[in-house]
Amino acid sequence: MAHFPVNHPARPLYRVLAGLIGLYILVFGVWGVAETLGDPLFDRGSHWALGLRTNLAFSLASVIFGVVLIIGASRRTNLGHYMNLTAGAVFLVTSILMMSVLQTEANFLNFSMSTVIVSMVFGLILLGTGLYDKVGSEEHAETERQRRSHPVAEVHRR
Template identity: 35%
Template sequence: MDLDTKRRADRRLDIVYRIGAGLTGLVLIGFGTAGLMIRLPLFDTQGEVIAGLSTNGALSFLSIAIGSLLVGAMVLGGIFASTVCVAVGAAFVASGLVNLYLMSTDFNILAFSMPNVIFSFVVGLMVMTFGMYGRFSGGLAEDNPFRQHRESRHRGRVPAPRAEGVGGSVGHGSTDERLRDAAGEPDHRVEQQAGARDAAADGGAPRVRGRHRADGAAE
């Protein structure tokens, strides 16, 4: 989304983004730190259970890294915090789906178990909800920065010009003809066609209906 990053999001939205990012980040940092303190093997597929979740060295490092990112988003707040929450939430949901398939194989390098999969789904949806709050829903307040951005983009749209064929729009004649019709000037081609039709009906030479010159002679 192409928003003005110098402008802070609405204060109420900013508080929601900060709370969602901060709480989730602190939980992940605590979980990762506990795993590092007992010095777990880096890629052990079995892992050790901490707070009901299995973990190993790789998952502990990853938890601390993602938690630090969320804490940084809490500090910065605003639109950045919202974007980080949405991205991290989607990554958690995707991780739950992938590891649900890998946890019974030799490629379970993060030592996932079923409680880990459920935790990924729940935390991912929760963090994504925090990030989407006041951003993608309808009926936003008038001072909402996301609504103002959408309205500014809508007002900036310019309707495309109507395509015209060679000599003017299709079915409407050329530009000169439309201007002449608007000015009330006679069309000589129409007069010539009418004269040809009259001549064909009389069986004689074609007559041309024209304007009278200023001296009274017919054209």
């Protein structure tokens, strides 16, 4: 079973990071929709928004994804924990898949290498925030702290 820290002291910072990434993605998506409105959905043109190449499909997906990330970051429940873990994995997998088809006709989201890099960085940050923003009762958090400071655990740390 995986171990996720419960009620980590830096949890508010992680939620802010996830919210800022969500805000950037939302602004990028809205800007991209404004730039590509009227073009075909999967156009391979040279439209750029906030330093990243885009098309209408990628911009619309970014608007939805940005809103979802902001909602997850604004909740004080485990919803954000699961959303950030999932979003981080989605960003990483998508960036690797899109990098593999970057110079082909299969690049339907019109990615550039800068988009791949930003997606990977966002994926890693979101995955990291998802690992440390789990919420639990104080009893659950105390049990986790005691398990980490158990004498047997101390022997294994040395």
